[in-house]
Amino acid sequence: MFSAVSAFSAFVFVTACGKKGPPLPPLVKLPVPPADLAAERRGNTVDLQFTVPSTNTDGTRPANVARVDVYAVTQPATLTPLTDDQVLKLGTKVASLPVKSPRDPDLTAEPDDPDEEVEPPEGPGLDQGAVARVAEPLTRAMLTPVEVPKDAKRAKGMAPADDSLRPLLPPPDVTLSRTYVGLGVSTRGRHGPLSTRIAVPLVPPPPPPSAATIAYDESAITLTWTPAGGPSSPKTEPDVLPATPIGAARSTMAYNVYDVSAPQSEKLTKAPIAETRLVDPRLVWGEKRCYVVHAAEMVGGATIESDAPPAVCETLTDTFPPPAPKSLNAVGSEGAINLIWEPNAEKDLAGYIVLRAIAPSDTLDPITPAPIPDPSFKDAVQVGLRFVYAVQAVDKAGNLSPMSNRVEESAR
Secondary structure (H helix, E strand, O other): OHHHHHHHHHHHHHHHHOOOOOOOOOOOOOEOOOEEEEEEEEOOEEEEEEEOOOOEOOOOEOOOOOEEEEEEEEEEOOOOOOOHHHHHHHOEEEEEEEEOEOOOOOOOEOOOOOHHHOOOOEOOOEOOOOEEEEEEEOOHHHHOOOOOOOOHHHHHOOOOOHHHOOOOOOOOOOOEEEEEEEEEEOOOOOEEEEOOOEEEEOOOOOOOOOOOEEEEOOOOEEEEOOOOOOOOOOOOOOOOOOOOOOOOOEOOOEEEEEEOOOOOOEEOOOOOEOOOEEEEOOOOOOOEEEEEEEEEEEEOOEEEEOOOOOOEEEEOOOOOOOOOOEEEEEEEEOOEEEEEEEOOOOOOEEEEEEEEEEOOOOOOEEOOOOOEOOOEEEEEOOOOOEEEEEEEEEEOOOOEOOOOOOEEEEOO
């Protein structure tokens, strides 16, 4: 009896412990912030770049992201930064970029799962993990900073309406900044955490330098230009931004150089350089190279670049002959003369042309119909005659070197 009651009590206890409660809400997956947000200002345009989210905040993938939004807000540089909620309510949406989304946001792979278990996102838009670019032209309207409404309750539930933005004109000695931030938005319209913020000072850009001039030799391309603001600098339109305020400390003028030969430009200077000259060692014959040079100043820790002068382009043509081969020697043998010389070291060397004449003639004619690759040659000749020889190097563009030293010899 005791054991039966005990068993029944245990059954009731276990059953009570296993009773299900109300169902838990499903875990909402949100994308991580866009990574590596960077801003570069050239003239009156701000170029933004970031990496599209590819994971969720819990580390699973693919990211539950349908688009990436970019916001900007103007404030005095010395003002306390806005909260994330205030940026979204008071800021301007600069861009909204669609992103390929997962078919089912709940079908995700854990961080340690192999890549083949990740169901690829689908649909139009950017690939997850891709580098995205956004450009915002600066206008005078952006010089009006926003002020947080004094009514805290209204600010908490405020809709982004025009009457909620009250202009605040800063004193003339205060620098304004345009702050940018990005965030991923899920397939159900919920936004993930905000990215790091990037502030760009709203001050006039430096004047541009002159267009560069291009010169090159067999080893490198050399660009030179005159300083920014000089008499040969291109004339620019009046700036949309006000004169530089007293509080904006500006650095000494420097320069950034870009290769704009391809649709996506390549920055050749890791940091702005003070010199008005740059050597580009990336020499490839037959390629067309185009360059632009921007003047650059540091303002409040940010680099502000000038507008670009017109690009200068040059097709790299090899018109440079190799040097003459050195140390030509001739050794007579039975029915032949053996020639040997020091090899040339040029990377574009095609070979050598051997020239010969019966001594003492000064006019030598080539005896090899095509360039020979090796720095040696055996010439079968008539015994009893004395011959004079020289060698020329030729490159792949057909440029001939001067003649080597001359040697005379006869066969035995």
